[in-house]
Amino acid sequence: MSTIVITGGTRGLGLGLARALVERGHQVMVCGTDPARVQASDVPARVADVTDRDGLQALWDGAVEAYGRVDVWINNAGVSHAREPAWRLPAGQARHVVDVNLVGVLNGCAVAVAGMAAQGGGHVWNMEGLGTDGRLVPGLGVYGATKRAVGYLTGALAKEVPDGVGVGLLSPGMVVTDLLTYGYSEEERRRSARVLSILADRVETVAPWLADRVVSRARNGARVRWLTPGRIAWRFATSRFARRDPFTP
Template structure:
């Protein structure tokens, strides 16, 4: 799908991090924006910053884990612009660091509600609008944790793998209707975002006192950490190239290749 001036994009989790990077990148291409987030204060600041930079933006508070809230977001988008061309199901949280048997039911419910059902609700609310207009594309944000194991973050890894499989299947389903419809899953490596702080605000994790406010600060100069804008540009390039997967970041390809190689080895040996 070609991303063009005057199209309309919806971005959940748009107040910060990758969501805000997507908003900036799309605004730079003349796309009109609907950004949403569950954090009202952060959303207002993000909307004001985008508008000050010249973007046409509508900010809508929405909880992606609540189907009615996402349907209201779709209704608001349709009433404001009469169309939608790109939906970025981006909202997310992270799980605590602990082995699976120590993860709580609350963590599982929160992760599934935001990261899996959040994407499901976004697709159910907006896919009919795409189909009605005959064109449209989803970007579903997962993580490199959806391409390979990530010990001590099982709820996070599980939901990221689910978003990868969901998007692959969704793209095939949309393509059966029209080649102008599709979906891309974004699986970045380390990104300089306040995901940890946002997750703590939402009650997903508890950070130790003095925890740095960004991934780059926490990594103490470690290389290979992307900015949200770099991740966003990679995602948009993948959409325009018609790719289902995009995984920017150092070491991501190597981790994915190792997982696939181990998978194939197990399957081949088990079939002998």
């Protein structure tokens, strides 16, 4: 049994992952910024904003107080923005995406790696997303830039962490959450419908698969990918015969 902390774990994939880990017997604590969601959470939760390092330190301290240590920390919290060219995106919205997606991950890594070094070991996972692999999508430049930076940061940390501590990347692929569909116009949704129907998956499909690997694959520099090139190729090759609608339960 491991103790696992998940940021942004009161909704979407983070919540699905937390529930799947609890079902597997692990001790889990999550955080979110909405007090109502934290209060209603069916897994232990605290209010914490990833852009506030002191808040994440309090999250770590709370998990250690409750469970004795933290074995795995997952930097899952993330936001997207309106699908606009980067030069049109309002400064406040752009800054918020950078603060949550990049600064928030850096804060989480700083808190978790320091704590794990002091306790003698542990593993940090950072969430990949559109842009980590360098793929360019017009209208999502700021979001993609933050995820590209998270990939670089994770690779650098893998060479910097002390013995016994590891960092790695989790790649959940296209998961049907607010983050995936945020900012689509009706026309954009229509144009993207075929690709989404082939590649997108529901939280209930991806979360259990990831839950089985966040502990078993916790090695420094590890990269866990749900939507591998082989799986993508197979889905496109069989799309004429296998009808999928991940947006309908």
